[in-house]
Amino acid sequence: MAEAERVIGTPDPPETGSEPEQSSGPAGHESTGTRPRGKRRIAVLFVVSAFAYALDLVSKMLVVAKLEHHAPIEIVGDWLRFEAIRNAGAAFGFGEAFTVIFTVIAAAVIVVIARLARKLYSLPWAIALGLLLGGALGNLTDRIFRTPGVFEGAVVDFIAPKHFAVFNLADSAIVCGGILIVLLSFRGLDPDGTVHKD
Numbered sequence: 001m002a003e004a005e006r007v008i009g010t011p012d013p014p015e016t017g018s019e020p021e022q023s024s025g026p027a028g029h030e031s032t033g034t035r036p037r038g039k040r041r042i043a044v045l046f047v048v049s050a051f052a053y054a055l056d057l058v059s060k061m062l063v064v065a066k067l068e069h070h071a072p073i074e075i076v077g078d079w080l081r082f083e084a085i086r087n088a089g090a091a092f093g094f095g096e097a098f099t100v101i102f103t104v105i106a107a108a109v110i111v112v113i114a115r116l117a118r119k120l121y122s123l124p125w126a127i128a129l130g131l132l133l134g135g136a137l138g139n140l141t142d143r144i145f146r147t148p149g150v151f152e153g154a155v156v157d158f159i160a161p162k163h164f165a166v167f168n169l170a171d172s173a174i175v176c177g178g179i180l181i182v183l184l185s186f187r188g189l190d191p192d193g194t195v196h197k198d
Helices: 002-009 026-031 042-067 096-119 123-145 169-187
Strands: 073-076 080-087 155-161
Touching: 042 080, 042 096, 042 123, 042 155, 042 169, 096 123, 123 155, 123 169, 155 169
Parallel strands: none
Antiparallel strands: 073 080, 080 155
16 A cells, blocks of 8 residues: 555656756746847937937028028137038038039938848947938938039038038038947947947
């Protein structure tokens, strides 16, 4: 009887070669090779780009209405002033003979950023690309709608530091976005949120 109770009521001990159960916690996710990626940052990209674009557009409208054909306004003595200038070239007045080419480049940058947005999970990358997109759209708007004609329009510049080229807020957004992208690349952070080390 005691032998029967022992056989029926006592479970067999686990075999020494059996595999342990997989954890359902974070360690379990790592063992299966999956990693939660979080939410996409497309909304951040478009909010940043819309803000940069709107700020650039409003500033240019004010410059054309209030400053063009008027004397420059000194902000910090002669070290910084606002002066309305029409620029047919690239950022900071370079390459005025290639207005159409710069227009095509700006349009290409916008297309590339739109394609990158599909795999965007990094917040810093979303901010950087948003600045690039807003700046490119700001200057592209000038290229399309301002004189002398479509795709040949001159960009409105007005920020004039001493001993430096005149630029606008779109140029500033592009430069800041570019610097941020370089820093992120040096740190090994990709737009999809992964980090790689060379």
